[in-house]
Amino acid sequence: MPDKHSNAPEPGTKLGSHYSRCFGCGDDALGGLRVSSTVGEGLSVTTEFTVTDNHQGAPGLAHGGLLALAFDEALGAVNWLIGAIAVTGRLETDYLMPVPVGTTLHITAQCDGISGRKIYTSAVGRLGGPEGEAAVRATAIFIQVGVDHFLSNGRLEDVQEAMHDPEQLRAARAFEVNP
Numbered sequence: 001m002p003d004k005h006s007n008a009p010e011p012g013t014k015l016g017s018h019y020s021r022c023f024g025c026g027d028d029a030l031g032g033l034r035v036s037s038t039v040g041e042g043l044s045v046t047t048e049f050t051v052t053d054n055h056q057g058a059p060g061l062a063h064g065g066l067l068a069l070a071f072d073e074a075l076g077a078v079n080w081l082i083g084a085i086a087v088t089g090r091l092e093t094d095y096l097m098p099v100p101v102g103t104t105l106h107i108t109a110q111c112d113g114i115s116g117r118k119i120y121t122s123a124v125g126r127l128g129g130p131e132g133e134a135a136v137r138a139t140a141i142f143i144q145v146g147v148d149h150f151l152s153n154g155r156l157e158d159v160q161e162a163m164h165d166p167e168q169l170r171a172a173r174a175f176e177v178n179p
């Protein structure tokens, strides 16, 4: 297990968005999920995702791909706690129960271990409250990358815009990154 980063936020802290145009958590992403994660105990976070009319895959039911997105976001937020910049290498989801429109999925995500650049994470999403029945489970492997991953692969105009966004700089500082 990795150590918690010395500058990791305290339990109960809302992490905010890591990028304002992120379709999972950003305020500037049209139609995005806008989920936010809160630091939990140890190397865990909690994330709530309320399913709306816009998230349907079948009548009245959430689309599995959007649920996977919410989990990608929750699992990715765990990396804040260990101060690692990482991208999703693998994401696996188990859909245990249908998730109806109007319900809130209470996701708890945690770090399970680290090996070289690989960060192993897992999460469960419950309906009806944080102690409710498990509806979705997910595991993911994040791969640690340097900031050059974004600088050399991202679209230049978006990278430049992000570098002038004070919120992005705040997120980058949390990772001791100087963009």
Ligand SMILES: CCCCC/C=C\C/C=C\C/C=C\C/C=C\CCCC(=O)SCCNC(=O)CCNC(=O)[C@H](O)C(C)(C)COP(=O)(O)OP(=O)(O)OC[C@H]1O[C@@H](n2cnc3c(N)ncnc32)[C@H](O)[C@@H]1OP(=O)(O)O
Pocket: 018, 024, 072, 073, 074, 075, 076, 077, 079, 080, 085, 086, 087, 088, 089, 090, 115, 116, 117, 118, 141, 143, 145, 147, 150, 151, 159, 162, 163, 171, 172, 175, 177, 179
């Ligand atoms: C402009 C300033 C930006 C500043 C940013 C600042 C802060 C960022 C902050 C915040 C983050 C906070 C929250 C995040 C919330 C949500 C996150 C969403 C994340 C995403 O949504 S992100 C998009 C989807 N994601 C991709 O777009 C990845 C595309 N991909 C690649 O870019 C490469 O593929 C890469 C880099 C993954 C690896 O490439 P590579 O060449 O660097 O490394 P290599 O292949 O050598 O692998 C090294 C070791 O990882 C193992 N490994 C590799 N791939 C694996 C896989 N798929 N499954 C299992 N293990 C895998 C190997 O087996 C080896 O393991 P071993 O060492 O044991 O052999």
